[in-house]
Amino acid sequence: MNIFSHFQTIITDQLGALSAEGKLAEGLDFSKITVEPPRDAAHGDLATNAAMVLAKAAGMKPRDLAELLAAKLEAAGHFTKVDVAGPGFINLTLQPDFWRAQVAHILNARNTYGEVDAGRGELVNVEYVSANPTGPMHVGHTRGAVFGDALANLLEKAGYKVCREYYINDAGGQIEVLARSVFLRYREALGEDIGDIPEGLYPGDYLVPIGKELAAEYGDKLKAMPEADWLEIVRKRAIEAMMEMIRGDLAALGIEHEVFYSERSLHENGAVEETLAYLESKGLIYTGVLEPPKGKTPEDWEPRPQTLFKSTEFGDDVDRALKKSDGSWTYFAPDIAYHYDKYKRGAAHLIDVWGADHSGYIKRMSAAVAAVTDGKADLDVKICQLVKLYRNGEPVRMSKRAGSFVTLRDVVEEVGRDAVRFMMLYRKNDAPLDFDFAKVKEQSRENPVFYVQYAHARIHSVLRNAQAEVSGIDLSDSALAKADMALLRDEAELTLIKQMAQFPRMVQSAAEAHEPHRIAFYLYELASAFHGLWNKGKDDPSLRFILADDKSVTLARLALIRAAAYVVEAGLGILGVEAIEEMR
RNA sequence: GGUCCCGUAGCUCAGUAGGAUAGAGCAUCAGAUUCCUAAUCUGAGGGUCGCAGGUUCGAAUCCUGCCGGGAUCACCA
Numbered sequence: 001m002n003i004f005s006h007f008q009t010i011i012t013d014q015l016g017a018l019s020a021e022g023k024l025a026e027g028l029d030f031s032k033i034t035v036e037p038p039r040d041a042a043h044g045d046l047a048t049n050a051a052m053v054l055a056k057a058a059g060m061k062p063r064d065l066a067e068l069l070a071a072k073l074e075a076a077g078h079f080t081k082v083d084v085a086g087p088g089f090i091n092l093t094l095q096p097d098f099w100r101a102q103v104a105h106i107l108n109a110r111n112t113y114g115e116v117d118a119g120r121g122e123l124v125n126v127e128y129v130s131a132n133p134t135g136p137m138h139v140g141h142t143r144g145a146v147f148g149d150a151l152a153n154l155l156e157k158a159g160y161k162v163c164r165e166y167y168i169n170d171a172g173g174q175i176e177v178l179a180r181s182v183f184l185r186y187r188e189a190l191g192e193d194i195g196d197i198p199e200g201l202y203p204g205d206y207l208v209p210i211g212k213e214l215a216a217e218y219g220d221k222l223k224a225m226p227e228a229d230w231l232e233i234v235r236k237r238a239i240e241a242m243m244e245m246i247r248g249d250l251a252a253l254g255i256e257h258e259v260f261y262s263e264r265s266l267h268e269n270g271a272v273e274e275t276l277a278y279l280e281s282k283g284l285i286y287t288g289v290l291e292p293p294k295g296k297t298p299e300d301w302e303p304r305p306q307t308l309f310k311s312t313e314f315g316d317d318v319d320r321a322l323k324k325s326d327g328s329w330t331y332f333a334p335d336i337a338y339h340y341d342k343y344k345r346g347a348a349h350l351i352d353v354w355g356a357d358h359s360g361y362i363k364r365m366s367a368a369v370a371a372v373t374d375g376k377a378d379l380d381v382k383i384c385q386l387v388k389l390y391r392n393g394e395p396v397r398m399s400k401r402a403g404s405f406v407t408l409r410d411v412v413e414e415v416g417r418d419a420v421r422f423m424m425l426y427r428k429n430d431a432p433l434d435f436d437f438a439k440v441k442e443q444s445r446e447n448p449v450f451y452v453q454y455a456h457a458r459i460h461s462v463l464r465n466a467q468a469e470v471s472g473i474d475l476s477d478s479a480l481a482k483a484d485m486a487l488l489r490d491e492a493e494l495t496l497i498k499q500m501a502q503f504p505r506m507v508q509s510a511a512e513a514h515e516p517h518r519i520a521f522y523l524y525e526l527a528s529a530f531h532g533l534w535n536k537g538k539d540d541p542s543l544r545f546i547l548a549d550d551k552s553v554t555l556a557r558l559a560l561i562r563a564a565a566y567v568v569e570a571g572l573g574i575l576g577v578e579a580i581e582e583m584r
Numbered sequence: 585g586g587u588c589c590c591g592u593a594g595c596u597c598a599g600u601a602g603g604a605u606a607g608a609g610c611a612u613c614a615g616a617u618u619c620c621u622a623a624u625c626u627g628a629g630g631g632u633c634g635c636a637g638g639u640u641c642g643a644a645u646c647c648u649g650c651c652g653g654g655a656u657c658a659c660c661a
Contacts, residue, residue, distance in 0.1 A: 038603095040604075043604075061641095085604070086603085087604075088641080172660075173661080175661095292658075293586070295657090302658095304659080306658075317587060324659045325658095330658095331660075357655065360587065360588070360657060362587095363587080383588085383655095385654090432590085445609090454622085454623075458621085502600090505600080518600070521600095521608090524598095538620090538625075539626090
């Protein structure tokens with residue numbers, strides 16, 4: 001249960017009652033009313049802006065309306081205190097028992113706590129990674145991969161049905177380059193001296209085994225074939241091998257897509273022609289000549305008639321080319337067909353996760369989606385900014401040409417999957433991210449990964465100790481849920497409960513904003529509340545979780561922290577990070 | 585030159601779809617602690633939210649214009 005929306009309903013009900021009594025205008029718009037925890041805890045547990053939002057339409061002064069509503073709310077009896085404050089806020093304080101009851105709720109829900117139904121089961125298609133299958137994934141891909149995956153988890157938690165998708169760019173010129181590079185390795189495997197890898201081909205060693213496989217399977221038969229024939233065979237094999245490698249890289253990060261969608265298939269099954277014919281039928285395709293970009297005309301620019309899509313009708317800056325000068329489709333054309341296909345498969349919500357270098361592509365893609373779906377689908381493109389690697393405070397230099405790029409595998413093997421994932425999410429997606437190997441591996445309070453995982457491990461440590469020290473104690477969830485929560489009297493204990501109770505609301509707002517990083521920050525704060533409680537027990541032994549001479553209090557406190565561990569686990573689950581039970 | 589993103593404490597960053605006195609970590613400073621529940625703890629100082637207008641009960645948040653930083657700019661993927 002999201003308690004904030006619960007009380008929102010109570011408030012709107014009371015407003016409705018006031019209207020019915022003729023004390024308030026009817027037909028007011030309640031949609032702008034919010035119920036939030038106030039910034040300052042001294043103001044109470046909940047605050048609503050209802051009076052301020054409605055004052056104008058109701059023709060009343062905010063404070064007067066606030067007083068009216070406050071009296072009504074007071075009479076309703078859910079609150080121990082109802083105050084009108086500032087320009088017209090209504091501050092509400094709940095019975096401590098209301099908060100305490102949350103502990104049992106959480107113990108009941110376990111790590112499903114926080115599931116909300118904002119999505120009402122609607123299908124969201126999340127496309128992420130979609131790296132070209134021309135080599136292993138490097139760090140640059142890591143952020144988008146983790147972000148997309150966590151966003152997908154988050155949306156599921158918020159009640160959406162999610163399809164995780166990877167678009168395989170297996171049709172372009174780079175794939176041909178890949179095939180030629182592999183063919184070279186094939187000749188090498190047959191004993192030919194190939195010398196240096198020519199400029200423009202992929203030099204990476206990872207292609208060597210594919211060449212060997214082809215040599216073992218075909219002998220020198222490929223060499224005897226016409227180019228068009230061997231190219232076809234080699235290309236197919238190369239893509240398969242690359243995708244297998246990429247799937248392995250993704251698996252190392254704990255990522256698994258449900259759909260791998262081939263660009264080539266869109267060409268082969270006619271979907272590109274079909275989609276473009278559809279746009280043509282709507283009068284959105286024409287042949288024309290584009291102006292050169294202002295301020296920066298390319299050297300080889302020349303006016304040239306092109307097949308264009310009227311993306312300007314949907315908010316783009318210029319119309320966009322669908323065909324290259326040689327008559328073949330641009331990358332954009334099959335991409336339109338692809339997005340159309342996602343929609344036809346039932347997803348009215350589309351999310352693409354791209355690198356920052358593709359941000360200039362957003363407008364045309366949004367335009368295309370609007371055109372092809374008649375505005376019935378929404379596309380949100382999430383941009384992940386660059387990741388800068390640091391080692392001992394020094395930036396790690398990477399050069400693709402020199403082959404000195406850090407791969408995703410390198411990073412995962414060095415710092416671990418969980419740390420990579422958490423750090424990639426501990427920053428807003430559209431802000432650049434510094435990734436310092438030393439800091440990520442550090443086991444200290446300064447490292448948020450450690451800090452959050454440690455909270456979870458610490459709780460399990462306490463539970464293990466309790467099992468060992470307190471004879472006959474029953475630590476099952478059902479037993480803990482029956483503990484006398486009224487014994488949770490300390491302010492720090494209530495603070496922790498209130499923090500936990502925010503989780504469903506966090507899930508909902510993070511999901512609506514498509515911002516999984518909010519969960520990471522929330523978990524840091526939750527961990528902080530728990531560690532604070534622990535530290536209090538260090539100063540004051542009567543606040544420790546395990547009290548040898550008071551089993552009832554011990555049970556209540558263990559219930560509290562067990563619940564906290566579930567919330568941490570649920571939150572980390574969204575991020576795709578394991579909630580470990582013991583630090584090593 | 586166009587477009588998009590960013591600009592918040594000395595540093596790194598949050599800021600919950602417009603809310604009350606703008607937060608956290610690091611660093612700095614001042615205390616506590618050698619104890620063991622497991623990786624010290626508590627507190628303090630520190631801000632013209634890039635600048636200037638606008639919208640309204642109310643702006644770090646929305647709009648406009650500047651300044652500064654980054655990405656990108658017919659046919660690549």
